Amino acid sequence: MKNLLLKGGRIVDPANHRDEIGDLLVVDGRIDQVGVVDTSSIGGDYEEIDCTGRLVLPGLIDTHSHVYQYVSGRFGLNADLCGVRSGVTTLVDQGGASCMTIPGFRKFIVESSASRVIPFISAYLVGGLEGHFYPELYRPECSDVDATLMAIEGNRDIVRGIKAHAELGGFNRWGVSVMEKAAEIGRRSDLPVYIHFGQLWPLPEEGGSDVDPDTILSDVVKLLKPGDILAHPFSRHPGGFVTTTGKLHPLVKEAVAKGLKVDVGHGSHFSYETARIVLEEGVLPDTLGSDMHGYNTSVPCPSGTPDEHPDEGHLFKGAVKFSLTSAMTSMLALGVPFDHVVRMVTTNAARMLGMEGELGTLSPGAEADISVLADERGQWQLRDNEGTRVVADRLLAPLFCVKSGVLYEADADILPEFMVA
Structure with missing residues (x-):
């Protein structure tokens, strides 16, 4: 577990009515600050990750x-x-x-x-x-x-x-x-x-x-x-x-x-x-x-x-x-x-789940559960098992998540790859 600064992402947190570009600081496995962040209290003891153009969501x-x-x-x-x-x-x-x-x-x-x-x-x-x-x-x-x-x-x-x-x-x-x-x-x-x-x-x-x-x-x-x-x-x-x-x-x-x-x-x-x-x-x-x-x-x-x-x-x-x-x-x-x-x-x-306030939130003080996604624009072909095809102009894909303050890369080989329409 290390302190993390997620920098410049689009932070979307429905629990706190938040949708803005900003930073998110994780300290000791918990969300410390969201939006405008002051890192002076922890000095240089953190890893900075550029999240520009990414979605930063509750886990x-x-x-x-x-x-x-x-x-x-x-x-x-x-x-x-x-x-x-x-x-x-x-x-x-x-x-x-x-x-x-x-x-x-x-x-x-x-x-x-x-x-x-x-x-x-x-x-x-x-x-x-x-x-x-x-x-x-x-x-x-x-x-x-x-x-x-x-x-x-x-x-x-x-x-x-x-x-x-x-x-x-x-x-x-x-x-x-x-x-x-x-x-x-x-x-x-x-x-x-x-x-x-x-x-x-x-x-x-x-x-x-x-x-x-x-x-x-x-x-x-x-x-x-x-x-x-x-x-x-x-x-x-x-x-x-x-x-x-x-x-x-x-x-x-x-x-x-x-x-x-x-x-x-x-x-x-x-x-x-x-x-x-x-x-x-x-x-x-x-x-x-x-x-x-x-x-x-x-x-x-x-x-x-x-x-x-x-x-x-x-x-x-x-x-x-x-x-x-x-x-x-x-x-x-x-x-x-x-x-x-x-x-x-x-x-x-x-x-x-009866776990409001515990999960699904980026509130300061909450356990650091965070998902960071790519949010791409273009045209991709989606298909169901009936053979019906639709075209998506927006594609969400996982990059990494933070669970209880620990960062995990989204490297599962079962994740789908999408065909450009």
């Missing part, structure tokens, strides 16, 4: 990651690869750990990573094993409300929410039974429930589906409380925010008015066409998670894990690379205002 928060490495097989990525080495200081792991495996998650992920990792505990006994490759492990009998509540109470210092699934394949098998248990865990723990929408599993081969995808949102929303989070609004799969007729589900705006939150949860099922439908109806997601995992990212596959996935759309196979900052670029290309995009990955994310 980015990825609200949807999968980083229970090794324990969740091919599914879990290395936390620091997705975190500090990608310019992101904080990762929310969505459902990797369960009531049975949360001690290992604390020991080997939370305590061993340079990145800050915050678990949303799974509502299922097995957590995120192999990305829910085996659907029968996620039936109602494989969810234990009391055991999960006990695990939450024993880990209140790190657990900030619950992860559950409301997708067509699960509803066709078990209806709302699992979701009822997840909602009960959320109510009794007073933590937010984060809900996956879409087609995580293929439907059972025998008999097909008896479920109308457009009824799933209605069945789930009535179980939820204000502050719970609806994920994947831009999914290309049925059963979410856009109906089978290509219109915004009529319940979405009612759910938002009720106090439910929306997280992009980008992932490999992200669709520009779906995103346009939702955004044109005036529905603006609150937070932005990348939803990167071992099936949709170009990383070596651990030995002994499946070569395929039941949902072919999850597989990388030369598909589109993405990251949290590339997801921010996608939002800008779709017309989401810059200031809102920054809030999605800073103040709004901190609020979702």
Whole structure:
């Protein structure tokens, strides 16, 4: 750890209503001064970094990651690869750990990573094993409300929410039974429930589906409380925010008015066409998670894990690379205002975690969590896994971050490269 002077960057800090060109001084791992800086109190004991033309933001928060490495097989990525080495200081792991495996998650992920990792505990006994490759492990009998509540109470210092699934394949098998248990865990723990929408599993081969995808949102929303989070609004799969007729589900705006939150949860099922439908109806997601995992990212596959996935759309196979900052670029290309995009990955994310004032801020005295991004102008081609292409005239890319006062270069080899349009 060394004292740092970030010089001449565009400092954007929604928590303090700050957007200006200025300097930022880090002393002893904490933010000391922002804007006009006087270094006389520390003499020459600092490293100066020229941030001219760069964005200096509160440390980015990825609200949807999968980083229970090794324990969740091919599914879990290395936390620091997705975190500090990608310019992101904080990762929310969505459902990797369960009531049975949360001690290992604390020991080997939370305590061993340079990145800050915050678990949303799974509502299922097995957590995120192999990305829910085996659907029968996620039936109602494989969810234990009391055991999960006990695990939450024993880990209140790190657990900030619950992860559950409301997708067509699960509803066709078990209806709302699992979701009822997840909602009960959320109510009794007073933590937010984060809900996956879409087609995580293929439907059972025998008999097909008896479920109308457009009824799933209605069945789930009535179980939820204000502050719970609806994920994947831009999914290309049925059963979410856009109906089978290509219109915004009529319940979405009612759910938002009720106090439910929306997280992009980008992932490999992200669709520009779906995103346009939702955004044109005036529905603006609150937070932005990348939803990167071992099936949709170009990383070596651990030995002994499946070569395929039941949902072919999850597989990388030369598909589109993405990251949290590339997801921010996608939002800008779709017309989401810059200031809102920054809030999605800073103040709004901190609020979702109940960590306002602790994360997502550049306030003097706060722990020095900072992300510095390149902010380029030009024309770049973006593509989703449906083959839809859009042209971005603004590209955000990570350069480095400062986590708890320590500087990390954004050198992860999983970061995407963009084609000039």
